[in-house]
Amino acid sequence: MDWASVTFGAFLGVAGTFGMLALALFPIMRRGFLVWIALRTLAFCVMGLALFPLELPDWFPSGAARVDIGEIALSLAVACTGPFLAAYLEDEPRLARARFWLTMFFPIGLASGAATALAPWWGWMDRVHDVLILSVILMLVATLAFAVRTGSRAARFQAVGYAPLIVVGLVVLTYELSTGTPMPYWPVAALFAVTVDFIVTGVGVIDGFMIIKRQRDAAVADVREARIAVATDPLTNIANRRGLALRFRDQNQQRPRGLAVIDCDHFKRVNDMFGHDVGDEVLIAVADGLRHEDVFPARQGGEEFVVLIYGNDWQRLAETVRRRITISVLELVPEVSFPVTASAGLTEIAEHDTLDSAMKRADRALFAAKDAGRDRLLVESECGTIGPHLLHSVV
The missing domain is CATH 3.30.70.270 (Reverse transcriptase/Diguanylate cyclase domain)
Structure with a gap:
C-alpha cells in the first residue's frame, strides 16, 4: 500500500467521522448548519478522490475530466461554506451583516463550478474559476475577522479551523493566476488543510452542542422550579x-x-x-x-x-x-x-x-x-x- 492510499484513507476516516457526527447531532440539535456540514464534507471527499494520486476504477473519468470533477467539487464545497457559517454563527443582530455576505458564497461557488465545467470549450473560464474562488476566500477572511471582533465564539473556532485552508488557497490561486499553470502538489496541501478544518470544526460543533445542552438544562431547571413555586405555599413551604x-x-x-x-x-x-x-x-x-x-x-x-x-x-x-x-x-x-x-x-x-x-x-x-x-x-x-x-x- 503506497503513501497516497494511506494518506487518503486517513483523510476519509476523519471526514467520515466528521460527517457522521453532523448527521448524528442533527436529530438532537435540529440545526440547519449540520446539513450543510454533511454536504460540504461530501464535496471535499469527492474533490480528494478526484485530485489525489490514487488508482480509481475504469468507470471513473481520467485526465483533464478527472481534474475538472475535483475542481467542481471544490467549488461546491466553497458554495456550502457560506450557508454553513450563516446558520452556524450566533443568531444575533450584530452578526446580520456577516450572515448576509456569507449567503453570497453559494451563488459564487456555483458560478465557479459552472466556469470549470465550461473551461473545456472556453479556456479562459479556468481563470474565471480561480478569480471567483479567490474572491470567496477574501470575503471569508473579512467576514470571519468581523465576526471575531464582535465576539462570536463560533467564528473564533472557524477562524482557527479555516486558517490552513485559507493560506493554501491564497498561495495556490496566486501561483496559478500569475503563472497560468497549476501549482504542483496543491491537492495534497489542500487535503491536509481540509483535515485540520474538519477536526477544529468538529470540536466547535461539540462545544456548541454542550452550550445548547447547558442552556436547555438550565431552562428545564427553571421550568421545574417555577412549577414547584406555583404549587407551593410561600409561607409554610408545603403544597398549596x-x-x-x-x-x-x-x-x-x-x-x-x-x-x-x-x-x-x-x-x-x-x-x-x-x-x-x-x-x-x-x-x-x-x-x-x-x-x-x-x-x-x-x-x-x-x-x-x-x-x-x-x-x-x-x-x-x-x-x-x-x-x-x-x-x-x-x-x-x-x-x-x-x-x-x-x-x-x-x-x-x-x-x-x-x-x-x-x-x-x-x-x-x-x-x-x-x-x-x-x-x-x-x-x-x-x-x-x-x-x-x-x-x-x-x-
Missing part, C-alpha cells in the same frame, strides 16, 4: 391547593388511603393576642407538625390544611399528625401561652373519588368535629353519614 391537586392526580405516586381537612381552633385568638407575625409563625409550626412519613400536607388557605394519608393504618396516622400540631407550636412558638389545638375531618378515598368529592366529605366531618367541641378528629361512617367515630382512643 394546586400542589395538592397535582399530587392527588400523580399516576407515579401511590393512591392515598385517606384525606383529612384540619383547621386550627380559635386561630383568631392568636392573631388578636400576639399579632399576625406570631400568627404566621404558628402556621409555619403547624405545617412542620403535619410533616410525617406517609403524609402529604398542603395548606388550603388561612389556618386550614389538608393532608393526604398513605398506608393501611391511615386513621391512626391522621390522628397522630393532628396531635403533633399542638406539640409543634409549643416547641417552635413558645411565646404563645396556651395550647393551639386543631379539629379534623377524615374520609377514606375510594377508587372513584376525585379530590373535590373526598374534600366535601372531609369538610362535613370537620364541621361535625367543631360542633362536637373542637380539638378532635371525626371520620365518616361507612353508611355515608357523620358518626361519632372518635380516634383519640386508638392512638
